[in-house]
Amino acid sequence: MTTTTTGSGASRRGMAVGAEHPRYKWIALSNTTLGMLLATINSSIVLISLPAIFNGVHLNPLEPGNVSYLLWMLMGYMLVTAVLVVTLGRLGDMYGRVRIYNAGFALFTVTSVVLSLDPFDGGGGALWLIGWRVLQAVGGSMLMANSAAIITDVFPAKQRGTALGINIVAGIAGSFLGLVLGGLLAEWNWRSIFWVNVPIGLVGTVWAYRSLRETRSRVEGRIDWWGNLTFAVGLTALLAGITYGIQPYGGHTMGWTNPWVLAGLLGGVAVLAAFCLIESRVAEPMFPLRLFRITAFAGGNAASLLGSIARGGLQFMLIIWLQGIWLPLHGYDYERTPLWAGIYLLPLTIGFLAAGPLAGALSDRFGERLFAAGGLLVMAASFAGLLLVPSDFDYWVFAALVFLNGLGGGLFAAPNTAMIMSSVPAKLRGAASGMRATFQNAGMVLSIGVFFSLMVAGLARSLPQTLETGLTAQGVPESAAHSIAELPPVGTLFAAFLGYNPIQQLLGPQILDALPAANAETLVGRSFFPNLISAPFHDGLTIVFWLAIAMAVVGAVASLIAPRADRPERPGTPG
Known part of the structure; x- marks a missing residue:
């Protein structure tokens, strides 16, 4: 030592x-x-x-x-x-x-x-x-x-x-x-x-x-390279898989069916299992x-x-x-x-x-x-x-x-x-x-x-219907309201998380300019989106x-x- x-x-x-x-x-x-x-x-x-x-x-x-x-x-x-x-x-x-x-x-x-x-x-x-x-x-x-x-x-x-x-x-x-x-x-x-x-x-x-x-004796030892490698790879794959699972994929509201996400989750668990096996057998884990x-x-x-x-x-x-x-x-x-x-x-x-x-x-x-x-x-x-x-x-x-x-x-x-x-x-x-x-x-x-x-x-259970109903009530064409309502809820969630008003961006100037001024003002105002999203x-x-x-x-x-x-x-x- x-x-x-x-x-x-x-x-x-x-x-x-x-x-x-x-x-x-x-x-x-x-x-x-x-x-x-x-x-x-x-x-x-x-x-x-x-x-x-x-x-x-x-x-x-x-x-x-x-x-x-x-x-x-x-x-x-x-x-x-x-x-x-x-x-x-x-x-x-x-x-x-x-x-x-x-x-x-x-x-x-x-x-x-x-x-x-x-x-x-x-x-x-x-x-x-x-x-x-x-x-x-x-x-x-x-x-x-x-x-x-x-x-x-x-x-x-x-x-x-x-x-x-x-x-x-x-x-x-x-x-x-x-x-x-x-x-x-x-x-x-x-x-x-x-x-x-x-x-x-x-x-x-x-x-x-x-x-x-330094107040304490150092511990002599060797670096557990295999343990470090399998731990880093396994935990990174698992947490990265969870991270990307939030994103929409293939028409689904989230990415849990994405092959890469599944590979990250299952592969990460498998590598972490190998890590535990290695750590139980090496002299200095x-x-x-x-x-x-x-x-x-x-x-x-x-x-x-x-x-x-x-x-x-x-x-x-x-x-x-x-x-x-x-x-x-x-x-x-x-x-x-x-x-x-x-x-x-x-x-x-x-x-x-x-x-x-x-x-x-x-x-x-x-x-x-x-x-x-x-x-x-x-x-x-x-x-x-x-x-x-x-x-x-x-x-x-x-x-x-x-x-x-x-x-x-x-x-x-x-x-x-x-x-x-x-x-x-x-x-x-x-x-x-x-x-x-x-x-x-x-x-x-x-x-x-x-x-x-x-x-x-x-949100996926109730937001689409709520969003479509709220938009059409303000005169937004049904086709446009339906398209917006079908967008993955994660976009709406991130908008709220970042302090954005997504309605203005989702509708765009072309639709907003075609609406009566009072309706357009309501849609991009401070209360329409919060009232719309609050129940879902x-x-x-x-x-x-x-x-x-x-x-x-x-x-x-x-x-x-x-x-x-x-x-x-x-x-x-x-x-």
Whole structure:
């Protein structure tokens, strides 16, 4: 085993304190929390800013040929982080967690500069952004994979829940804060969505290289090349298949009959099965399957996956609900709905920030399982409340329910992470941290595929008839109304998600100019499309929220079955 030296603060130029200093753990927590915040903000800042980004590169995302650009801009970052975090966590165990973490901060900052300099228009501009976002996600994965392991190494068990609570709350809160920040910056300049990372990234990178130290012996070992390859190929194929399954194919509303989608899904599962076989036989696996024999680790990760899918589904559905229906009905222009959607979702962030650190501290004293399970049950209750809210809701009722959902997420996040990380041997914390992040990030990608598919299925039952009836009532020729009604519902869903009014684009100037002025004005106004889509959307929303309730309840049960006996390091010192 190769041992790294820790040394004192005086042994490295610019070091304020050494790794053995009592203040060092707080320095490590501060920097890794900044890194997690930066990495997760970028998973959602683009989400709310897509209309501005596509306008900036002069690309219409609603044209059928451009849907793939939209999906990869939306999901590419999350897919890459889901695939790479385990490998990068294992590399942290072998070559130094701080070394991999610091390199991630630097890479993330450099790619942010390159993204803001996109020199192309149209498809070329979109491909530039997608490609460099993928590389940026590599840097983000380095941060995500090693931050929890660095914190677990330096904090004693009695403070670990509090420390991980602050870090994890910052990470998940970043995905909420990105919505508001993206909305604000998109109003100014679409390139500022990437500029904002640069000063924070520079400060964080310099600070990390000057202050963070390796505090634990590295684990000698070899890279599990076959495991890495089969995991990357299998998970990428599976998640990409789910991504493309959302798109229409061969006259169907979705692409689940597309041979390439089926090949991705079935092939991905087969390759992942081969991966599990390889990992059970190699001496030094990248994904130590034996960790799943620890019930706290297995139950915690199952709960994390289910909670992540439920939370991700909620985020997307609420954005569509606000941008496509509620805000236009209340007088907001479509161009400004992304900004106001972020603002009106602030109670979600506030609830999460209020509960997260407190739950981490209390779980140190009273145990993690009840807090983790209770948080998911609170989330389930908020989903049930949202089921009862009409499409044109009273905002204060809506705000109370999304605050409750954020509160539940905050109660769950830190205790769940502490339960997972405290249950594993110290030498495998990097791999365990990566595995935890993989389940969480994969859950976000799965949520898009699962919830969008369910929503489209719900819309497909009632939207075509509703759309055709509404258009003909305003004088649109029956042939044109029928053609529009037969279009795949996913286009309507993306329009609502992006803050577009699709009626004007679908009808076109030729039909609109032929209609009476009052009818044309009604069709392209702020209330026609929201009123038209609200009932079919609510049908789809019912399916989505029932599934989210089921996932949250099952996740709560998974949290409760993890016994305290699996945690050999409580109480004690780091290690």
